[in-house]
Amino acid sequence: MTRSLSAALPATLIAASAFFATPVYAGPGCGDDCAKACCAEKQACAEDCAKACCANLEALIPDLKTPDLWVGADAPKLQIAQFVKGDSVEQFEKGHTYVVEFWATWCGPCIKAFPHLSELQAKLHEDVTFMGVNVWDTKKDESQAQRIERVSGFVGEQGKKMSYTVAIEDGEQMSKTWLKPAGQDGIPAAFIVNGEGKVAWIGHPMNMDKPLEQIVAGEYDIEEGAKELRNQIVAQAGFRAFAMGIMNPDEAEAKKAYTIGRALAAQTFSDNAMYLNALAWPVLDNERVTHRDYEFARDLAHKAAELTEWNDAGVLDTYALAQFKTGDVKGAIKTQTKAVELTPEDERGREEMVERLEMFRAEG
16 A cells, blocks of 8 residues: 555666556546646646646656766676575676666565566576665665675565575665666666666566567667666656655745646556555645645545556545545545455554554544
């Protein structure tokens, strides 16, 4: 379940390129007819709808720069403290493809990706070497040796779920030379290094199957890959601008942030429930938000609920709170009841969901 925008950012900021190929005229709160007419300047259209559907998202984001480590660049060198599983990789061999994937023991989405990476390694073992590199995982007052021991134990517990090479970065060197210059401030993040030692693709490991197969087959268009990555960077920056803007005490700046949020919902994430949910939740619950547009959150959460066929507890939890905030208490009770029913008793966050349901009932 996604409970806040900040919690969703690691996955969101490295979303797959497939998520950016959605129709422009499909966003919540922006009907097809209205959007098309508005963009064609054939009739008057609501200001928010017009901005969301017609605005150049990239133009709304100030100081947007291309990262230093980009598709087509030479892959940085490996700086590993210790390999804890699989064969060691000292350098990238010419003619062979590598996947360098960054993860941490505390990262839920990273852990969920382990089996998929293992499946790909088994399928492509002759042509591709997968290497999971542990980053951002040193605890307070923990030495490198202690980190290696702890992470090694964690990897051992995963068993066959991690059936590929696993390594621990040397201090913070890999995150400094790979993630930071690539503008990747969230994990899991994967880099595909082609047979020429070039970074051919950057993105979420759960969404690299097609580009990886194309790269192995020599059929990948690296220029198109760069364009797709640029779309990801725009979306990342858009998320950040939205998150910061709705916490800005200046009402005009907050309004700009909602314009970005609507453009993201309409142009970029119209078919992705997770990201719509991530945009909606902080508007409802984050105490640092200074200007709240509950209708915005309700529309996005409703769209997310439709996309998940009303069977995702986290999305329903968001939509129920949005209903409550917009005055639909009976609807909130009904939606939240289903959210609780869908959530196992031992799942993290269920207690808060139950508390919200009781709050709704007290008002109803």
